[in-house]
Each structure stands twice: as structure tokens, then as C-alpha cells.
Amino acid sequence: MNILRGLIDFLSTASHWSGSDGIPVRILQHLQYTALGLLIASVIAIPVGLFIGHTGRGSFVAVNAASAARALPTVGLLTLVVTLTGFGIAPVLVALVVLAVPPILAGTYSGIRAVDPAVVDAARGIGMREGAILGRVEIPLALPLIFGGFRSATLQVISTATVAAYVALGGLGRFVIDGLAVRDYSQMLAGAVLVAVLAIVVDGLLVLVQRAVVSPGVSGRTATRSRIHRTGAPRGAGDMPDEDRETAVASLREAS
């Protein structure tokens, strides 16, 4: 229980909440690295994923990118880039982007792939051009899986940004690394708890954004929906109520 008390003491000390190495500053730094890494990764991965999914060319890359990146050790990648190019935010950002691109790419690709070909065919049949099909038909239907990939990437980036404190960056990992250096377990615990709460809160916010952005018809939350639930017949990308399960299964199946 003294561990809990140590944690509460650390969090209730006013000086820890102010100054350039206080908790709010660290949270902000952490969010900045995360946001920047995700932004750059999305700008790269989403267009590529849309292209590969819509045209079907280069699918080998998209399908295997996520599995390949999962095998990369984050600490190894971070120490590699920093040893190669020196300290600073740029090399760490490179590592964050390298780790974030594959999940977003895989999610975007599998989302577009999961769209019923009959729907795309019907859209072509009524005269829609490729760009319109992509933007007004495929993307809205693919949003659950795209969000799934994005959420996966967010978790990866927040996790890696925590470890980035080891290569002299800021963020909430700072409390863990610094606390380890002086054997201050309360500080380490505070950093760990804060980053865990941050990750959960950010993920929760993304779920809310997803609920708001994804059309109710796609996510199956409309009043009248035909769910072929009882017989276990194959379900489309849209009619499962729990987007997470479908994301997990779809991305797992794509990886196999």
C-alpha cells in the first residue's frame, strides 16, 4: 500500500504539475509526438491504401506490411535512428512514422477490399466515375476498418513515444526513465499510470469520433437492419455492431 501512497504523493505534489518538466508539459509533448507521427503516417498510408485497395495492384505490400512492421522491435528502431542521425525529434519521428504506416495502410486496404463488389459494380453501372466511387461509396463503407487501423496505429505510436524518452526525448516516458535512474519508483509509477490513462482516454475519444463519423447504416445501428445473425452466415463489413471485433478479425484474416 505504500506504493499507492507514493503514487498519490507524487501526483499531489504541486511542483510536479508546474514548470517545464511538470506533468502537463509532458502530457502535451507526448500528444504532440503522437499527433505529428500519426498525421505524417496517415498522409502517406491512407492514399496508398486507397489506391491499392481500389485498383487491386500491389496488394502484397498492403497485406504483409502490418505483419512485417509488427516484427520490428520498437526499442531497436529508436536506438538505430538516433545512433545513425543523432538526437532530436526528427529521427524519433521517422521511427514513429515507420511504425504507424503499416497498421493504417493495412486497415485502409482491408476496408476498401471488404466493400461488396456488387455495390461498386452498381455504382459503375449508374455512371459514377472512379474517383466518385472511391469517395462516395468505398470510403464511407470502409470507414470502420480504416478507423480500426488508425486506432491500432495510435496505440503503437503512444507506446513508442513512451519509450522515446530513453533516447532523450520528452513525453510521459520521461518520468519512467528518470525515475529508473534515481530508483524513484513513485515517479516511475506515476509516469506509467499517466501514460496508461492517456492511451485509454485517446482510444476512447477515437471510438467516439468513429461513432460520429461512420454512417449509422454502415455500423448497423439503424432501427431496421437485416442481420443474418442466428445462422452465422457470412456478414458484410457493415452489419456487425461491434466494430472492434470485426476490425480485429478482418485485420487478422488479412494477415493470414
Added chain:
Amino acid sequence: MNWSWISDNRSMIEAALRQHVWLALVPVVAGLVLALPLGYLASRWPKTAPPLLVVSGILYTVPSLALFVVLPGILGTQILDPVNVAVALTVYTVALLARTVLDGLSSVPLEVRQAATAMGFSRLRRLVQVELPIAVPVIASGLRVAAVANISLVSVGALIGVGGLGQLFITGFQLQFLTPIWVGIILTVLLALVVDALIVLGQRLLTPWSRAGRAG
């Protein structure tokens, strides 16, 4: 790449690799053993599924370094104890595999389950001889994700002093020397590829019917 460093430190590299394999794969096995009953319970009593999914979702969201630090406080172990890493990775594996097992068992068509019951299979026999084999592909793909993720996560443990191949990254970084870092990355990726291939092999062995159609 300094090859002489590699040959000079071979025993250290081998010890690190052995510890890494142990720390990564024991949680995968333990996680699977724990996840199977959890997934089964959730598929048998659907009301328990949402809490299970929410809790495993939250657990999976916690960053690895954070969990490695919090566990000593909960378990009462030293920070340097490899058990922390093993337990944390087991938690992640269970969180991932429980929902995978649930999805796998849910993917068994109702007609198949009803046919098995009609043929006289008891619930347990039906689970073991019908539902689980059909669920193998889904569970195996989850297992692959979990195993590869664990292999990568063990390296993070090096930051709190638990070795594995992460030790090579620490050494390389502290000495500003690239060779150990490259060796560590290459070995980690190779290990992940080997384990992934082994799981696929296991999946093929457990599902001989998936190859029968192509042969005929």
C-alpha cells in the same frame, strides 16, 4: 557492421536470444491456455461477451513500458525481475486471444453445431472435436499476431533491466555503436519470421481438410 564484435560476443548474444525466446513464447502458451476458457465462456453465455471485450480492449491499450512498471507494484516483485515482463506479455496475449477465440468459436455455423448435436455429440465432445478445429484458422491468425507482437515487446523490457535481445540495443546505444543494434534487430525479425512460420505449419497440421479439396 563490425563482424569481429559479433564473434567476440557470441555467448552474450546467444544468452540474450535464449532469454528472449523464453520470455516471448511462454506468455504466448500461457495466454492461449487462459484465453481458451475465457473465449468459450463468452461464446456460450453471450451476455459475458461485452465486459470481456471491454476489459481486454482496455488492457491491450495500456502501453507496454507502463505495464512493465506497474506490475512490480501489484505483484510485489523487483523491477528487474523478468517475471514482470512475462506476466505483462501474458496479459496482452490473453487480452488479444480471448476475443480471437470468441470470434473463432462464433464463426462455426449454427447448422454444423446442430448437426453435431443431432449426431449425438455431447457438448464437450462437440467443442473439442467440431468447434475448436473449425476455429483453428481464426485462432491461429490471432496467435501469430500475439507471438510476433510479444517478440517485439520483450525488447522494451531491456529498458527496465530485463535482458533479451533488447540488451543489444541498450549496449549499442550507450556505446553509440551500430553493430549490436543491427544484430538485435535482425535476430528479432528472424525470430518473429520463424515463430510465425511454425504457427502456420501447426495450423496446416491441425486442419488437414483445408488441403484435401485442392489435392482432389
